[in-house]
Amino acid sequence: MIAYVLRRILLLVPIALVVGTVAFLLLHVIPGDPAAVMLGPEATPEQVAALRERMGLDEPLAVQYPRWLARLARLDLGTSIFLDKPVTEAIRERVGPTVQLALYALLIAVAVGVPAGVVAALHQDRLLDRALMLFAISGTAIADFFLAILLILLFSVTLRWLPSGGYVEFSVDPVGHFQSMLLPAMALGLSIAGLPARLVRSTLLEVLREDYIRTATAKGLDLEAVAFRHALRNALLPAVTVLGYALGDLLGGAVVVETVFGLPGMGQLVVNSIARRDFPVIQGVVMVFAGIYLLCNLLVDVLYVYLDPRVRYAGG
């Protein structure tokens, strides 16, 4: 087991290197440069060239790439062109809102999705089942920015219950914090809630057909008690692992939802950095996102081995 985990961790290094190199090359072949963005729409080509030179942006790729690699080895992601601070610092400042958003969204997805799946399974093929599954599929199908705007129109513009955007830190004002995070978390959470809902429904249906369930119901226990006491625990296993993999969706969705709600997270940081061609920041966020994704996949795989003794990996 330990050897297996170590081997998997070592494998992360070449994967991260490939991701980083591809991102680096892509960023440097696409047109657009920070000097032109900085100078605005009516700047002359001479002004842009002069600023590019002053900022040291005119160095060839062959100089920039090895330097980037050498820095990366020391976990130094360089300095942001616009924010005028180290990329690691810029990312550290933005991790908070994104992690909070992802966490709250995950909570909402589980809180809504798991009961919906259970109820649907217990009412299989009846109207309630159909309605819940339609709801689950709609949540997944509707683009999260559209859902976000619908939520704003309902809860901010019409009812005026919650703010339409902005971010309040938990340490400054806990109530304000949850008020500002509720709509974004709902937009993101509801868009992935369909995943646990459908998964719990189908695995629960499978489990409910198992012999031990039939025995339990034959002993006179009612179906709902059996479902909650015995079946659900077994049905949740695949849901947990799939939610781990869904983290990619969460991070991708966070980029969009943060932009709509103006949350100062990593998503907003990367979107703005792309618009202003702040290469070191884009590169840094790609590396961090890739790292999180790889670690989560690793964690899920390890959990699998741990939770289900039937799963054995070669050499494990």
Added chain:
Amino acid sequence: MTSTPDQSTGAEPRRGGTLRVALTGEPPNLDLHQTTDSIVLLVTGHMYETLFTWDERYEPVPLLAESHEVSDGGRRILVRLRQGVPFHNGEEMRAEDVIASIERWGRVVGLGQGLMAVTESLTAVDPYAVEFRLREPFGTFPTALSRALQGCAIYPKSVLDRSDDTRLAEFVGTGPYRFVEWLPDRHILLERFDGYANPPGETSGYAGHKGQYLDQLEFIPVPNEASRVAGLRSGNYHYLETISTDHYPTLKDDPAVAVDLLPPDAWLNIVLNLRSPITGDLQIRRAIQLALDHEPIMQAAFGEDFYELTPTLLPGAAAWYSDAGADRFNPRQPDEARRLLESSGYDGSPLRILTTQEIQQEYNAAVVFKQQLEQVGFTVDLQVYDGATLSDLRDDETAWEAYLATASFRPDPVLRNLTCSATGWWCTPEKDELLAQLQTESDFEKRVEIWAQVQERFYEEVPRLKIGDARRILVRSPKLHGVGPTELQPDFSNAWLEK
């Protein structure tokens, strides 16, 4: 303290409150010298001041300057400074600060380079007076040193000593609001500067008395337009930077929103590349000019009620209005265009038009522009990019034949960059000579005449196509009053919020 009753309500201004302004994005920096991006002027217009500014008739009047005297046939200009004007860091503004600021601006900004090119010496006569010795007259001196995008903000020398030509060490000015903090993607916060030295005279345009009623100005980046509008309707913001006129019908009946329809002050512009083998040919450019019907292009871009068709290149500045070249404006002669194109030897190479969907009205206009060109026999390659790519490609003379842009308000023609170095590369000696005269001449009537000649050449030589004037809508909370002029970005120095 004097206070001006609000014209719309007649109510007395209320002191206090934080104004929340939703911006379309994050400014690239807070250095007015550095960028033509209007968002920077919107924020820093409250922090920094220039030697001169504009009154309500868009004539330059002193702001940090007290007066200026021109002598020696226009070759000597003495600027007297107001005394006792503090910077936000407590230092008093003096001649050395003004000289250091003008010198930096003269290295970084095109207009400043023009002024420095004719400047023999720039010296402090005493702590409150600077003297320019010029090789030739510079008639537009106060205009050049007035509020503008890339305007000559006066910074303390002590700050400039620690800065370089791309970066300011600190954001310190003399304006009515001082910089507090900038948390990227969260907000830029300014607060009332209690030590502000109010300029003499009644409020007029950007000039005169500043009420400083608001305690704080908070600028919040909200890139998503739907979020900006929702935020205003829910009372989260008081003012929106720019909003598409598409929202006008829904917003004008919403009691939670006040919408003002502004007179046209910007124009839709198709820039042609005079260094391209295709559009370098005057006959082909004329064919493009003749092919166009401006009405449908403007309708697609701005919608029915939000444009006007006039030939002036300075809409919003009535004193400069001219219909020189009007007979070539919106000619709608596709048959003539087709004939001209056939006789030009145009070989059917694609005309590359650059545009971006980030500015929806320019993209919409580009689509109609393409159709109209194809109808007279052009092959058109419409290339759609993101904003950063577009601004990069524009500088590459081999990459395009035309791109769409919106030319924003300018109170004076010398502030409209039509020089040979501007993208499109319109270089003819006669036009450059006229532009030089515009800069040196100080007599207003003569300058208007010279400008009309430039405009005439513009329509004759077709370096760009002026399609029409755009109206904007100003969207604010009904509780916000007293917003100053908006042509060179809104001024909140006299604005106030109802409780």
